[in-house]
Amino acid sequence: MADSAPVTLIIGATSGTGLITAQKLLQRNESVRILGRNRLKAVQIFGTSNAEIVVCDITKPSDVLKRAFDGVQRVIYTAAVPPRRANEEEIRQVDYEGLLNVLAAAKSAGFSGRFVYLTTLGLTHKSLLMSVLGMIKPGIVQWRTAAIEALRESGLKYSIIRAGLFTTSSPGKKTTVLLNEDIPMKLSTAISRKDVADVLIAESKRNDTSNTDVVAVWQKAAS
Numbered sequence: 579m580a581d582s583a584p585v586t587l588i589i590g591a592t593s594g595t596g597l598i599t600a601q602k603l604l605q606r607n608e609s610v611r612i613l614g615r616n617r618l619k620a621v622q623i624f625g626t627s628n629a630e631i632v633v634c635d636i637t638k639p640s641d642v643l644k645r646a647f648d649g650v651q652r653v654i655y656t657a658a659v660p661p662r663r664a665n666e667e668e669i670r671q672v673d674y675e676g677l678l679n680v681l682a683a684a685k686s687a688g689f690s691g692r693f694v695y696l697t698t699l700g701l702t703h704k705s706l707l708m709s710v711l712g713m714i715k716p717g718i719v720q721w722r723t724a725a726i727e728a729l730r731e732s733g734l735k736y737s738i739i740r741a742g743l744f745t746t747s748s749p750g751k752k753t754t755v756l757l758n759e760d761i762p763m764k765l766s767t768a769i770s771r772k773d774v775a776d777v778l779i780a781e782s783k784r785n786d787t788s789n790t791d792v793v794a795v796w797q798k799a800a801s
């Protein structure tokens with residue numbers, strides 16, 4: 579890796595959107611450091627790539643977590659409880675405390691780049707789908723909202739990306755739009771993880787200092 583190349587730290591890179599994001603950056607020969615909690619899984623996925631691998635669990639503050647920020651210019655954060663049923667304590671620990679630990683590590687390491695944070699749209703609206711999500715993941719709205727508040731108050735430069743429901747259909751064939759206001763979660767508020775990955779990468783590369791809070795959906799959902 580060239581010393582001067584900006585390093586992107588991807589937290590949550592061993593699955594889903596974070597994995598796609600890391601693969602996209604690696605394909606472009608960009609400098610990537612991935613943070614995963616499972617060494618075997620991280621090595622299986624990234625062992626033959628140019629990615630640096632940091633193994634740590636974000637629910638536990640550690641020196642490893644702090645050192646993960648050494649020389650990092652951009653952070654893309656996609657870590658979360660897996661997309662299955664979870665109890666409220668898991669959600670609090672991973673989705674809230676995990677972000678708090680990462681923000682504390684970033685600040686104590688002197689990180690001054692942009693922190694791009696992925697979450698779901700519809701947190702600020704009541705909807706049938708959000709109620710269903712709340713049954714599978716109790717406390718999700720409360721802890722995700724608190725996480726967003728912690729990021730806003732962190733003093734870091736941030737981009738909050740609230741994505742529509744992930745679908746596997748037609749990535750890139752539909753236009754992605756960014757909305758400035760949150761919208762209720764509906765089945766039509768869809769987007770592919772690959773298109774979200776493009777939004778995360780574009781946000782991470784912005785050089786201005788303004789913070790962002792946007793919804794990312796395919797065009798149809800926005801109209």
Ligand SMILES: NC(=O)c1ccc[n+]([C@@H]2O[C@H](COP(=O)([O-])OP(=O)(O)OC[C@H]3O[C@@H](n4cnc5c(N)ncnc54)[C@H](OP(=O)(O)O)[C@@H]3O)[C@@H](O)[C@H]2O)c1
Pocket residue numbers: 589590591592593594595596613614615616619634635636637656657658659660661672676696697698699740741742743744745771
């Ligand atoms: N599902 C949807 O329709 C939808 C829609 C919009 C937004 N979102 C949001 O988008 C985000 C990404 O979702 P996704 O489905 O792409 O991701 P995902 O596949 O659930 O991946 C989450 C990542 O977080 C990691 N992780 C979990 N706990 C961790 C811990 N304690 N320490 C370190 N890493 C940890 C996981 O590691 P392992 O690989 O070891 O498990 C995994 O790499 C989430 O916030 C999700 O709520 C989801």
